[in-house]
Amino acid sequence: MKLGIALFLASFIGHATPAEADMLGDVSAPTERQLMGLTVGEADALISKLETAQEGLRNDKLQSFELLAGSVASYDQSxxxxxxxxxxxxxxxVWEVKRIVSDNRLSQPFRLSYAPNGLGKLFWDITVVVGFSGQIERVEMIYKAPAPF
Structure with missing residues (x-):
């Protein structure tokens, strides 16, 4: 029975409609950034790298990292x-920054969460891979519904 319920719930993860993702009402993101596996200084340095990359793109400076973004096909963000x-x-x-445990010593992945409309609603799940040299190698952004738990 538990397995059946788990499979039923798993089939809906990431496929909620925007209305279903808004059922919790307005819950703003924490005012203090939530960190897992890294210090405030490390999180600030990562955020600074991302902002520097944004500024470089705005000023037409070469940015050599891979950039991917998407969403469920029916969401406007796609x-x-x-x-x-x-x-x-x-x-x-960004209200949450996590260091992702990795055996690869040449790159370090991080996961960031940005909830533009508050918690419990559609959000950007962002994976950033930083290379051995400290430069951003890849940014993957997926706009999705929160888990239904």
Missing amino acids: KVSARDVFLSVPFQE
Whole structure:
């Protein structure tokens, strides 16, 4: 029985409609950034790298990292280019930053969460990979519904 319920719930993860994602009402993101596996200084340095990359793109300076963004096909965010999405995110408002455990010593992945409309609603799940040299190698942004738990 538990397995059946788990499979039922798993089938809906990431496929909620915008209305279903808004059922919790308005819950603003925490005012203090939530950190997991890194210090405030490390999180601030990562945010600074992302903001520097945004500024470089705005000023037509070469940015060599891979940039991907998308969403469920029916969401409006799937119509926006990855570059426009990246440039629109106010990285200072990212409310959660996690270091992802990795065996790869040449790159370090991080996961950031940005909820433009508050918690419990559609949000940007952002993965940033920083290379051995400290430069951003890849940014992946997925606009999705929160888990139904």
